[in-house]
Amino acid sequence: MTPARQTPPEPRDWVLLLFLSFVWGGAFMSMAVALEQYGPFTVAAGRIGIGALALLAIVVVTRPKDLAIRDLKSLGFILLLGILNFALPFSLLAWALQQVPSAFAGIAMGSSPIFVLLLAYLFVPDEQIGPRRIAGVILGFVGLLVLILPGATDELGAGGTIAARVACVGAALCYSVGAILIRRAPPVPPMVFTAGMLTAGALVLAPLALLVEGMPEVTAERATWAMLYAGIFPTGLAFLLRVVLIRSAGPVFMSLVAYVVPLWAVLLGVILLGETLGANTYLAAAIILSGVGLTQLRFLRPR
Template sequence: MTQPTPQNPGLLNWLLIIVLGMIWGGAFMSVRLALDGFAPLTVAALRVSIAALCLLIIGQILGQGIGRVSRDAGSLGWRFAVILGTVSIAAPLTLLSWGQQFVPSALAGVAMGAVPLLVLPLVYVFSPEEGIGPRRVFGIVLGFCGLCLLIGPSAFGGTANAFGFWGGAACIIAACGYAIGSVVTRRAPTMPPITLASATLCVASAILVPLALWFDGWPSSWPAKPTQAILFAALFPTALAAVIRVRVVTTAGSLFMSLTSYQVPVWSVIFGVTLMNESLPQNVFLALALILTGIGISQSRSLISMLRRN
């Protein structure tokens, strides 16, 4: 069986990023619902701590416990876990929770489309073996143009709330954290996916839980719908997605992984419109056509290779 590479990610990795796109697209809706009952920092802290507990149990059962960080990678493994837990989990989730108080969930998801453009220069500097040629650059830029068309020039600043611009800016800064995290994950020492994912979530929990208790205190009530939304966000977009993300990045590369960010706006818009009654941009179909075309161009070689082998 051929091992997946950044040039030939393989069928399984393609299926995994499609699943990730759907899961992460629904995350913004669940966070929006959770904010109806909990403060932003509490939402982020509960999300990562529940996810960390879940992965610790699963990892122990499957022989991918957190102890393997020291056994497989030593102190270097923990240094990477601290960086990833801080930059790509704790900071982005806090920014997203705060930003979604002021912008629709669909627009928060659209902001994640900035990830591929942010990943591109990082890959060029820190992960050159993934390969960046004119074809990939053109495909990513074309997809990003589709995202710009999707949100419109005043998407964030035009919200009724005065903090709309800053809420959108927080979501875009969160995307920077995800972009950095993708490249750092690619350079991390080899260890099982659940091991690395649970270690990073534990680091994020160690940061966010004390901060949430200090600033927000223990929740005085646990409303049914916001609590259910937090559980969904913890188990699927955080715990399950963290494992899938590590697997995809370590086998197919951070640039391939960044293509998930083109799906996230699509799913976040679909979920926001159908389930949250948020308004749909008029030019959504043309925008999505550009996005999908950009994905096809940037990964055309791997698509053709995969179809020939299957």
């Protein structure tokens, strides 16, 4: 299949980008609250399953004929992306959030444009990389080392083992690979495509959650409400808009959301959950976002 042509972002693309940054910024906080009662695989599977049910209900009412996907290539993309976009990164984040603050996870996710750039250069023909972008990639990886290395943040309040920190960055890498594959996927309607990915991710992860953590006891506590919020808004709605934005303006433009997501994650985590972050974590965030800025300068520069 010929890859979709890169087009300049429209004003509506910028509006979607800002909305996504706010919704995703609150996702880390909601997952942290859900983990107060549920295990990490249950939180990940519950978030994916709730998002899948919400979108499937909409599709059944509005576009039921689109559910009849018989193309094996499309089904293959849906299954693969259900794992890369949902089952794997959500599991990594939920496991890591047992040890690191939600704000830390949001900052780590800010590294995704670095990975997207490298992957886009390899797999998207109209993406070019020059000295400025190479410098941005190097700077971004320096920020990741500051964020992850043992002892770099322990004494300054971030906490968590090195494995938990690496898991957060691994989730960012999963999203980056998914963004490239979405751009190259067959032209399935976005809502059906997103609902299919969520359903595939839930079917893969739910058995593992039941096997490892057993049947969850659902109560009316805030952890359940947090999981419902995470499933409907940062998962079902936001990932639908993510597919729309990638197909409209491309994966590199969509990755600009990583500028604002860490800011919302820090604000919501510190203000609503009372989390604390050390000076080194903020330094790492500044280095990562500076590197992202160098790689994305053509989108940030006024026309």
